[in-house]
Amino acid sequence: xDEIRGLVVTEEGLVEQDxxxxxxxxxxxxxxxxxxxxxxxxLRVVLALEGERIVDTEIYxxxxxxxxxxxxxxxxxxxFLPITDRLDYISAHAMNYGYVLAVExxxxxxxxxxxxxxxxxxxxxxxxxxxxxxxxxxxxxIGAMTVFLYCFREREMILDxxxxxxxxRLTTSYFRIxxxxxxxxxxxxxxxxxxxxxxPQKAKDYDDLILKNRIWLARTINVANxxxxxxxxxxxxxxxxRGSGVKWDIRVSEPYGVYDKVEWEMAVEDGCDVYARYLVRxxxxxxxxxxxQQCLDFLEKDDSGEFRAKVPKVIxxxxxxxxxxxxxxxxxLGFYIVSDGSTKPYRLxxxxxxxxxxxxxxxxxxxxxxxxxxAAIGSIDVVLGEVDR
Amino acid sequence: xLLEIGIALLKIIxxxxxxxxxxxxxxxxxxKVIGHMQVRMGPMRVGPHGLLQPIxxxxxLFMKEDIVPYEAYRFTFYFxxxxxxxxxxxxxxxxxxxxxxxxxxxxxxxxxxxSIASVGVLGILLAGxxxxxxxxxxxxxxxxxxxLSYEIFLGFSIIGALMISxxxxxxxxxESQHVWNIVYQPVAFVIYIxxxxxxxxxxxxxxxxxxxxxxxxxxxxxSGMKFAYFFLAEYANMIIVCSMATILFLGGWRGPxxxxxxxxxxxxxxxxxFFIWVRATFPRYRYDQFMKIGWKIMLPxxxxxxxxxxxxxxxxxxx
Numbered sequence: 001x002d003e004i005r006g007l008v009v010t011e012e013g014l015v016e017q018d019x020x021x022x023x024x025x026x027x028x029x030x031x032x033x034x035x036x037x038x039x040x041x042x043l044r045v046v047l048a049l050e051g052e053r054i055v056d057t058e059i060y061x062x063x064x065x066x067x068x069x070x071x072x073x074x075x076x077x078x079x080f081l082p083i084t085d086r087l088d089y090i091s092a093h094a095m096n097y098g099y100v101l102a103v104e105x106x107x108x109x110x111x112x113x114x115x116x117x118x119x120x121x122x123x124x125x126x127x128x129x130x131x132x133x134x135x136x137x138x139x140x141x142i143g144a145m146t147v148f149l150y151c152f153r154e155r156e157m158i159l160d161x162x163x164x165x166x167x168x169r170l171t172t173s174y175f176r177i178x179x180x181x182x183x184x185x186x187x188x189x190x191x192x193x194x195x196x197x198x199x200p201q202k203a204k205d206y207d208d209l210i211l212k213n214r215i216w217l218a219r220t221i222n223v224a225n226x227x228x229x230x231x232x233x234x235x236x237x238x239x240x241x242r243g244s245g246v247k248w249d250i251r252v253s254e255p256y257g258v259y260d261k262v263e264w265e266m267a268v269e270d271g272c273d274v275y276a277r278y279l280v281r282x283x284x285x286x287x288x289x290x291x292x293q294q295c296l297d298f299l300e301k302d303d304s305g306e307f308r309a310k311v312p313k314v315i316x317x318x319x320x321x322x323x324x325x326x327x328x329x330x331x332x333l334g335f336y337i338v339s340d341g342s343t344k345p346y347r348l349x350x351x352x353x354x355x356x357x358x359x360x361x362x363x364x365x366x367x368x369x370x371x372x373x374x375a376a377i378g379s380i381d382v383v384l385g386e387v388d389r
Numbered sequence: 390x391l392l393e394i395g396i397a398l399l400k401i402i403x404x405x406x407x408x409x410x411x412x413x414x415x416x417x418x419x420x421k422v423i424g425h426m427q428v429r430m431g432p433m434r435v436g437p438h439g440l441l442q443p444i445x446x447x448x449x450l451f452m453k454e455d456i457v458p459y460e461a462y463r464f465t466f467y468f469x470x471x472x473x474x475x476x477x478x479x480x481x482x483x484x485x486x487x488x489x490x491x492x493x494x495x496x497x498x499x500x501x502x503x504s505i506a507s508v509g510v511l512g513i514l515l516a517g518x519x520x521x522x523x524x525x526x527x528x529x530x531x532x533x534x535x536x537l538s539y540e541i542f543l544g545f546s547i548i549g550a551l552m553i554s555x556x557x558x559x560x561x562x563x564e565s566q567h568v569w570n571i572v573y574q575p576v577a578f579v580i581y582i583x584x585x586x587x588x589x590x591x592x593x594x595x596x597x598x599x600x601x602x603x604x605x606x607x608x609x610x611x612s613g614m615k616f617a618y619f620f621l622a623e624y625a626n627m628i629i630v631c632s633m634a635t636i637l638f639l640g641g642w643r644g645p646x647x648x649x650x651x652x653x654x655x656x657x658x659x660x661x662x663f664f665i666w667v668r669a670t671f672p673r674y675r676y677d678q679f680m681k682i683g684w685k686i687m688l689p690x691x692x693x694x695x696x697x698x699x700x701x702x703x704x705x706x707x708x
Contacts, residue, residue, distance in 0.1 A: 030523050052527065052676055143592060143673025149427040215593050215672045370527070371675045 027055055032373065034063050040137060040377065041384030045361070052369050057362040061355075064388040072348035077103055077315040078177060080345070085171035087352065088386040091130040093122040093162075094328040096175035101256060101324035102335035103177050106317040112306035113258075114299070115179035120257040121192070121295040122165070122174060123326070124288040128199070129158040130329035131239075131281045131288075138278070138378035139210060142219050150205050157195050164188050177315055179308030189300055196292050203285060211282075220275035224364035224376035227272055234363060235356035238331025239284060240380045243277030245270040250327035262294040274379040281381075316343050330354050330381055354386040400492050401482075408481045412624045413443040419665050426669040453613035460521030461610065469519055470611065470618035473512030476505050477625035484632045485560050487642050487649040498559035499551065502633060503544055506588070509626070510536040516619070517607040528606025531596045531676055538683050539587035539594075545691040546581040549574045549698040550637045563641030571638040576694050578638045580687055582663075585630040587683070589623065591664060593671040594679055631660040 007014050033044040042063035048056035068087070072080045084099045085092040097119060104111065111119075136151035159169040164185055166174040174181050210216040226236070228244040241248060249266045251259040267283035269276035319341040325334035331353030340346040357380045364376045417432065417439070424431025432439030457466055483498040485491040495501050510532070517529015550570045554562040571578045587594040596606075608619045635641055635656040642649030674682070 028523060028526075030527075049527075051530075139672065143595070144671065145423075145592075146427050146669050149429060153428055209670065210672065213672065215674055218678050219672060219675055369675060369677060371673075 030370075040382060043358075043377070043382065043384055043387070045373065045377075047370070047373065049370065052371075054365055054368055054370065054373065057365055057373075059358060059361060061358070061384075061387050064384045066389065068389045069348055069350060072345050074344065076343045077317070077345065080348070081175070081177075082171065082173040085173050086385055087350065087389065088130075088328060088330060088333075088354065088383045089170060090133050090383060091126045091329045092170065092172045093119075093126040093174060094130075094326060094333065096173065097123050097257075098324065098326045098328065098333040098335050100175045100177050101326060102322050102337050103315070103317065105324045106320060106322040106337055106339055107177075107311075107315070109178050109309050109311060111179055111309050112304070114302055114304050115307050115309070116258050117295045117298050117302070118180050118184060118307060119175065120259065120262070121292055121299070122162075122180075123257065124291045124295070125158050125161060125192075127288045127329045128285050128292075129155050131285045132158075134281060134329075134378075134381045135206060135278075138375075138381075139206075141374045141378045142216065144210055144213075144216065147206050147209050150202070150209075154199060154202050161188070161192055161195065164191065176308060178311035179306075183305060183307045184299065189296055192292065193296055196289050196296065199289050200286060203282075207282075217275065219371070219375060220278060220379075221271070221273055223274045223372050224368065224379060225272045226360055226364050230363060231360060234360040236331070236360045236380075237356060238327065238329070238353050239267070239280045240277055240331065240357050240360075242266070242268045243280045243379075244272045250325055250332055254325070256324075256326060258295070258298075259291075262291050264288075264291050274375050277379045314343060316341070325351065328353055330383065330386065331357055350389055352386040352389060354380075354382040354384075355389075358382050358387055397492070400490075404481055404486075404492055405478065408478065408625065408628070409621070411628060412621050413447065415624045415627065415661065416446070416620070417443045418661075419668075422662065422665045423669045426666070447617065450613055450617040455615070456610075456612045458521060458610050462519040462521065465515050465519035466610075467615070469512045469516035470615045470622075471512075472515065473509055473622040474618040474625070476509035476512065477622040477629065480505055480625070480629045483559060484629070485563065485636070485641065486653050488560065488563075490650060491560070494560055495558070497557045499547065499557045499562075499637075502629070503540070506626070506629070507537075507540055509622070510540070512622070513607050516611070520607070520610040522610050524609045525607050528609070532590065532607060534680065535587060535590075535594065535596055535676075538680065539584050542580060542683060542687050542691055543584040543588055545688070545695065546577045546584055547633075547637050548691075548695050549577040552695075552698055552702060559636050559641075563636055563643060566640045566643065569638065569640040574638065574694070574698070576690065577698075578634070580691050580694070581634060581638065582660075583687065585634065586664070586667065587679070589626045589630055591627070592668040593674050595673060596676050596679060627661065627664060628657070631657050631664070634660055 005016055005018055008017050027048045027050050030047045030049055031044065032047055034042040044060040044063065046058045046060065047054050066086070068083055071083060075083070081096060081099060084095040087095045132151040132155040136148040136155075139147035139151075162172055162174075163169050165188060166172050166181060226244055228241065228246040231241045231244050232246060236244075237248070245268060247266060247268050250256075252266055264287045265283075267280045267287060269279045271279070317339040319339055321336070321338045323334055323336045325332050327333075332351065333353055334351030336349040336351070337345050338347040361376060361380065364380075365373050368376070420442070421431040421439070432442035435441040435445045457463060480502055482492045483495050483501055485494070513532045513536070514529050517525045517527075517532065520526070550562070551557065553570060553573055554565040556562055556565065586592075590596070608616055611619060632653075635653060639656045642653040644652030644655075647655075
């Protein structure tokens with residue numbers, strides 16, 4: 001509390017002294033999470049508040065820790081694949097993708113073109129579904145309830161598509177080392193095409209509700225700012241850093257799959273705030289839709305049926321190490337595998353985007369209000385399964 | 390004498406029974422309307438089209454365990470929901486649903502409503518403070534600031550209508566509206582609706598109970614019937630502010646052909662529908678932005694509105 005000097009009547013007459021001398025103001029520590037409606041899982045943020053203003057933020061994680069990295073050391077390479085689904089459980093395909101890329105790099109497997117197209121298609125559908133879930137919950141956090149249900153309506157269609165290809169809707173485990181589990185089923189391409197055609201129209205519904213909504217703008221513009229440089233220093237990646245004007249997308253800088261064969265644009269915004277990150281993800285959804293269309297074009301014509309490369313029955317990579325990364329919906333997802341030549345990884349390290357992104361939260365909410373924390377958590381789109389691993 | 394008391398009692402019973410029933414079914418209507426706006430069905434399981442849902446909800450809340458937090462101030466903790474509900478319900482006493490149908494006719498009906506409504510705010514304040522827990526305190530603080538300031542705009546926004554009607558008697562106000570007041574006072578009507586949304590804590594101004602920020606705000610620690618009291622009070626207040634808008638700006642029960650109370654209900658439910666619609670559409674304002682809108686934008690506008698109304702009235706009557 002600042003000093004406020006004034007005259008006070010005391011026993012010695014009128015004396016000038018600090019009026020706030022006997023006033024005790026304490027900051028209040030508030031526990032936000034792990035059971036809080038909008039921390040998206042079991043994130044625990046402890047806030048020091050002065051009124052509603054935030055003086056200090058501390059993040060506590062680990063409530064969902066399952067020891068995946070150690071777990072990997074006692075599983076064979078194919079056995080660990082389903083575990084990766086449980087990292088970012090709302091974008092399982094992308095998690096699979098990162099892992100199989102690392103193993104393939106280790107073993108030097110060349111994946112057939114058809115498999116690459118299928119993988120890219122799945123990864124992009126995953127991106128749309130992940131961003132839809134993000135938009136739904138982010139809007140709900142800020143109070144726009146209807147967007148939530150509109151987004152789930154479209155996400156449902158994507159999950160139906162996933163169910164068609166592999167029977168599972170969430171933890172899909174569709175990818176295999178060297179390709180994918182099976183070829184696309186009959187009727188999938190038509191159904192997927194249908195989705196890609198109507199999605200842009202449906203996405204207009206979300207824009208109608210919030211894109212130019214004054215309240216939405218007031219809640220998101222100039223909120224939770226982070227500059228591109230600060231973001232890079234803190235390891236921010238994915239759509240969150242592209243909202244700060246940094247042109248960094250693994251799909252462009254280190255193309256994998258068929259990202260160098262399809263035409264699409266990287267979404268970048270200069271706003272550095274919650275609104276910019278919102279715009280980036282909105283654009284990404286539409287771009288993903290375009291990529292899906294092009295993948296479908298190829299898959300329609302292609303009749304090679306080669307959905308998996310010839311890989312040995314027992315996966316036994318040579319001694320060595322490999323790092324492969326993909327642009328997961330949340331950011332850069334990397335798998336670093338050290339192999340000792342046996343059927344199990346010697347060490348496996350996961351570079352989880354949500355974990356790194358979360359670390360920039362305290363920076364974003366410095367001096368902000370309680371309501372801004374919610375907007376900030378929403379805007380960096382964390383999934384706790386990935387943070388805690 | 391006895392007959393008069395009997396009639397008065399009958400009126401009270403009818404109005405309160407209807408009010409409570411409407412309040413209970415308002416939750417159903419809200420869930421249904423929002424449900425259909427959000428491509429889902431709303432309650433469907435209890436009774437045909439979920440019609441018995443409010444009763445099931447009531448029973449469930451009634452049978453819940455009554456939890457009082459260890460740190461709570463016991464008496465105040467029990468007292469706050471009762472205060473909130475009672476103040477919300479006794480407001481129905483002066484609402485004229487028809488020319489001859491109101492429990493009582495006060496010549497200062499508007500004053501009565503404004504003053505009782507501000508006592509209701511106390512209930513929320515006390516609830517936040519008495520819970521002895523952090524999120525309710527934040528919710529209570531927010532509602533203190535919000536409801537106190539928004540009552541000012543609410544009060545100012547109806548002054549224009551009162552000047553034209555020249556009375557504080559709700560019946561006279563309606564009778565004086567040969568043309569609905571909304572025609573003369575469009576700005577005041579809009580401000581009234583915004584202030585009313587703030588006053589009864591509804592989206593986009595539902596800050597005291599912003600569930601994604603403050604868990605449930607002032608009623609975080611409340612469960613069972615005590616929670617139900619807050620819930621009922623909230624919806625009762627919604628009916629009250631909509632009735633006030635109907636009486637002050639939309640000509641109350643006046644309308645052709647149909648009987649008076651039907652017109653009243655039509656107007657009332659049109660407004661309530663609007664409130665629900667707003668909830669389905671808008672995000673939530675931030676606390677500081679909300680206060681800024683109130684003091685920096687709405688207050689000057691309502692004051693200007695009063696001045697303009699006065700000047701125009703002087704010119705019309707003088708000429």
